[in-house]
Amino acid sequence: MKKSFLLLLIIYTLFSSEIFCQNLKLKITGNTPLETQVIDSLNYLKNHNNYASVKNEANSIQQRLFRKGFIENKLLGIKKVKDSLFNANFSLKRKFKTIYIYYDKSLVTNSILNLVTSHVFDDYFELKFTEVENALKTINSKISEEGLPFSKLKLSNIRIIDNTNLLAQLSIDATEEKRIINNIIIKGYENFPKSYLMHYLKIKPKQVFDIDEIKVKTEQLNNLRFASELKSPEVLFSKDSTTLYLYLKKTQSNSFDGFLGFGTNEETNKIEFDGYLNLNLTNNLNFGESFRLLYKSDENDQKTFTTNLSLPYLFKSPIGVDLSLNIFKKDSSFTTVNQSAKIHYQINSRHKIYAGVLYEESNNLLNENSVTQIFDYKKNFLSLAYEFQKPQTNNFLFPTNTYLYLETNFGNRKESNQKERQSFLNVNTFKIFNLNRKNSLFIRANAATINSDTYFENELLRFGGINSIRGFEENSLFATMYGLLNTEYRYQLNNSIYIHSIIDLAYFENDIAKINQKLFGYGFGFGLFTKAGLFKFNYANGKNEGQKFKFSDSKIHLSLTTNF
Structure with missing residues (x-):
């Protein structure tokens, strides 16, 4: 007997909430079948655990009927039909379809x-x-954007015109003056360049x-x-001022990659x-400045030295300066020095335009008696460029989705006492x-052309x-015009x-050699x-049109970029 009592007590303890939990049903009707059909279209909740839930659902339906235009609807009552069934009865009355709202031009435009x-x-x-509801939210949001964050908007003096139309007055409580940013405080990275706030973010x-x-x-x-x-910015409002707090972090932005070797030339006894x-x-x-140094010595006995300096927002203006120097040496054939100075204007965070000058000088290092198309020359160009980044x-791994750089240069080339008009275009x-989270397709196009009546080999x-057409030696192709397309189908195994x-x-x-070729x-x-x-590891094989595929022509490109 004691065991049976104990078993019943355990069952009661574990399942009493299930046994005594009410399962109530709610049915909502209108005064007419048509009104009931309108209510059914709202897909109200029919099953409830208690009476409070039943009542809350009936009140919720009443508010939804208000929004649909039944502003005269009334809840006539909630009656218990059976032990677990309740019926809520509504009278919808008229449905108003249109409202005419009068407004004050001085408060809303x-x-x-x-x-x-x-x-x-x-x-x-x-x-x-x-x-009405969404419209009032939009209007209030736009008024807030005009410096009135605490404005309150409502409809007053609502009147009935006829069976389907209403009339109301738009009231806006905006007694305070327009809010402006009085002070900007940066937390975390206090030395953040202030010119970027003014011209890059356009917050001041x-x-x-x-x-x-x-x-x-x-x-x-x-x-x-x-x-x-x-984290997101925060605002401190006082009676007569508005202080904006920005929370920033300085990140590692320097990078280095490459390898370097040196030795003594047996013929000249000089270090190379x-x-x-x-x-x-x-x-x-x-200051937001950037400096780049590139040195490259490849298997074709070609040496490249490049340095770039960019100084943005000089004297807190939207104008910046870009300076560059490029020195190229082709074995013992020639050297070319290219110098440029540009000013740039940052339109916004994505668009930038450039204008400047370019000076280029090349020297023939060969014996004067040699038969080549290499000559001493000097060039003076005007330069215009546009840059877009998204x-x-x-x-x-891939922080930039879209990039476009377009540059044109035009001017004169001077060789001995002869001048010739030239232009250069680079895209x-x-x-x-992004096909989905892991799969993406990368497509890059690069093209350049020199327009001239005659060409020198050392200006090609x-x-x-690795940075143009992969599978070929670095800077091994010379052209008066070229266009290339790089494609990659990428699959991310994870974030790294x-x-x-x-x-x-x-x-x-190549107009000098009188050739044109397709490369793959x-x-x-x-x-x-x-x-x-x-x-990064790249394995690529390059070939000309009509040339057979050879594994021996394959190239392996390795790089390791370190941020510090």
């Missing part, structure tokens, strides 16, 4: 009203009643306060290499450097098509290698590893982000 309706008149505008004191617009602008900080946003060095220094002076901040662009365009295919196509012309490059590669940096 026509441009704001045109966002919510196309029926705007001198002193009133027309809305479908079902659109005395600006009309709009928190939504500020949040959109500060997200662009993540596009910078040297800074990122820790061999290898590859690519050094990028960014924002080390907290980032994708959610991808660490470099790429786009990443040079391409080939990806593999990709290589399919490259190119076409070039095939292969594969992978990228791996390690503690040391981003390691």
Whole structure:
């Protein structure tokens, strides 16, 4: 007997909540079958655990009927039909379809009203009643953007015109003065260059306060290499001032990759450097400046030295300066020195334009009796350029989604006492098509051309290698015009590893050698982000049109980029 009692007690303890839990049903009807059909279309909740839930659902349905235009609807009562069945009865009455709202021009402009309706008149505008709630939210949001974050908006003096139309007055409580940004305080990275706030983000004191617009602008900080946003901006309102707090972090933006070797030339007894060095220094002076140093000595006995310096927002203006120097030496044939100075204007975070001058000088190092198309010359060009970048901040391996650089140069080439008009055009662009989270397609196009009546061998365009058409030796191809297409199908195994295919196509012309050729490059590669940096491996085989495929012609490109 005791055991049976104990067993019943355990069952009662474990399942009493299930046994005594009410399972109530709610049925909502109207005064007519048509009204009941309207209520059924709202798909209300029919099963409830208690009476309070039943009552809350009936009140919720009443509010939804108000929004649909049944502003006269009434809940006649909730009756218990059976032990577990309740019936809520409504009288819907008339449905109002249109409301005419009168407004004060000094408080709200026509441009704001045109966002919510196309029926705007001198002193009133027309809305479908079902659109009222969203329309008022939009209007209030736009008024807040104009520096009135605490404005309150409502409809007053609502009157019935006839069986389907209403009339109301738009009331806006905006007694305070417009809010402007009085002070900007940066937390975390106090030395962040202030010129970037003014010209890159376009946030500055005395600006009309709009928190939504500020949040959109500060997200662009993540596009910078040297800074990122820790959290969303915050605002401190006082009686007569508005203080904006930005929370930023300085990030590692310097990078280095390459290898370097040196030895003594047996013929000249001079030290010669061999290898590859690519050094990028960014924002080390907290000015937003960038400096690049590139040295390359390849298997074709070609040496390249390049240095670039970019100084943005000089004297807190939107104008910046770009200086560059490039020295190229082709074995013992010639040297070419290219110098340029440009000013740039940052239109916004994505668009930038350039204008400047370019000076180029080349010297023939061969014996004067040698028969070549290499000559001493000097060039003076005017330069115009445009740059566009669209980032994708959610991808660490591929932070830039779209890039476009277009540059044109025109001027004169002087050789001995002869002058000749020339122009040069260069286009470099790429786009990443994200198929899904792991799969993407990378397409890059690069083209350049020299327009001239005559050409010298030492002024030709040079391409080939990892940064142009893969599978060919670095700068081994000379052209008066070329165009190339790089494609990669990429698959990300995780956030730090990806593999990709290589399919490259190119076409070039050389008017000196009277040749034009099609080139192809095939292969594969992978990228791996390690503690040391981003390691890239490319295996590619290049061939000319009509040439047989040979494994011996394959090239392996390795690089390791370290950030510090």
